[in-house]
Amino acid sequence: MRRSTFLKSMAALAAVGAMPFSAQAAAANIKMMIPANPGGGWDLTGRTLGKAMLDSGAAATVSYDNKGGAAGVLGLAQFINANKGDGNALMVMGAVMLGGIITGKPPVNLSQVTPIARVYSEYNVFVLPANSPFKSMQEVIAQLKKDPGSVKWGGGSRGSTEHIAAAMIARQVGVDPAKINYVAFRGGGEATAAVLGGNVTIGGSGYSEFAEFISAGKMRPLCVTSEERLPGLAAPTLKELGIDVVIGNWRGVYGAPGITSEQREALTALVLQALKSKTWQESLVKFGWTPAVLSGPAFDKFVEQDFANLRDTMTKAGMI
Missing domain, CATH: 3.40.190.10 (Periplasmic binding protein-like II)
Structure with a gap:
C-alpha cells in the first residue's frame, strides 16, 4: 500500500472513531411504539421524531405501531411484553401516561421500562x-x-x-x-x-x-x-x-425493558442526535412546542417528581 493511501485510510478510520456512537450505528432499525390512535399529540410526536431520526442519519429505518387506550397504558403493556432487551425499540410517553397510571392503577408501570429523554413541553x-x-x-x-x-x-x-x-x-x-x-x-x-x-x-x-x-x-x-x-x-x-390554573404537558420517549446501560446510552445518543436536526428544530416552531430536552439521571428524577406533583394536583382537584 502506498504511504499516501495508508495515511488517508488511517485518517478515515480516525474520523469514524471520533464520531458519536449514534452516527456509527446509523443502520439502526427503530421500532416506535405510539400508545395512542393516529391523529393525536403522541402520534405527531412519534412520527415527527422518527422523521428527524431518518433525516439526521440517526436511524436507517423507523417503523410505527399505534396502540391506543387507557391513557397509553395499553400501548405500554404491549411494549413491555414484546420488546424485552431490544435496544432499537422506543415508546412515546408523557404526562398523560403518568396521569393514567395514577387514576387507573394498571398492572404495568413505567418502572418496567427504560427512561431515555424528554423531548419538549407544551x-x-x-x-x-x-x-x-x-x-x-x-x-x-x-x-x-x-x-x-x-x-x-x-x-x-x-x-x-x-x-x-x-x-x-x-x-x-x-x-x-x-x-x-x-x-x-x-x-x-x-x-x-x-x-x-x-x-x-x-x-x-x-x-x-x-x-x-x-x-x-x-x-x-x-x-x-x-x-x-x-x-x-x-x-x-x-x-x-381570574381562574388560577396553570398546567403544562410534556412528552418524551422510553426504551424497552431489560436493555443494558450501553444500549440505553446508544439509544439516547440516537434520540439526542435527532433532536439537534433541522427537521426537529423546524417542527418545534411549526407546532408551537417548547424545547425541554432532558436525558439521563436528570430525566429519571424529573419523571419521579412529576408523578408526585400530578398525584398531589389530582388529589386536590378531587380526581382521586
Whole structure:
C-alpha cells in the first residue's frame, strides 16, 4: 500500500472513531411504539421524531405501531411484553401516561421500562366548536355553575392534562370536580373529530393538535393553560380570566425493558442526535412546542417528581 493511501485510510478510520456512537450505528432499525390512535399529540410526536431520526442519519429505518387506550397504558403493556432487551425499540410517553397510571392503577408501570429523554413541553388550549352558542370562557363557566352536567368536556384519556385542567377549573369556580361531564377519547384524532362535529361543548388538547383548525376558523380558542399567552394565538390565559390554573404537558420517549446501560446510552445518543436536526428544530416552531430536552439521571428524577406533583394536583382537584 502506498504511504499516501495508508495515511488517508488511517485518517478515515480516525474520523469514524471520533464520531458519536449514534452516527456509527446509523443502520439502526427503530421500532416506535405510539400508545395512542393516529391523529393525536403522541402520534405527531412519534412520527415527527422518527422523521428527524431518518433525516439526521440517526436511524436507517423507523417503523410505527399505534396502540391506543387507557391513557397509553395499553400501548405500554404491549411494549413491555414484546420488546424485552431490544435496544432499537422506543415508546412515546408523557404526562398523560403518568396521569393514567395514577387514576387507573394498571398492572404495568413505567418502572418496567427504560427512561431515555424528554423531548419538549407544551400547554393546552380549550376551544369551542365553530357553531357553538357560547362566545367566551366566562359563558361556559356560567353554564357550568348552573348545571355542571350540561357542559360536556372533550379531551384525551382520563388523567390527561386537559382532564386535570377541567377538574381544576371546576374546583376554582366552586363546582364539585366529581360532577363535571368529561368525555375521554382514545386519541387526539377522535377528540378533534368530536369538537369539529359539535359533539362536545368544549374541547381541550395541546395547541399543536388544534392549531390548523383554529387557523381555518373551524374552532374558536377560549383560553390557554400557560402562565403567559402563547405566541400567535389570540386567547387569554386562565389566570387572566381570574381562574388560577396553570398546567403544562410534556412528552418524551422510553426504551424497552431489560436493555443494558450501553444500549440505553446508544439509544439516547440516537434520540439526542435527532433532536439537534433541522427537521426537529423546524417542527418545534411549526407546532408551537417548547424545547425541554432532558436525558439521563436528570430525566429519571424529573419523571419521579412529576408523578408526585400530578398525584398531589389530582388529589386536590378531587380526581382521586
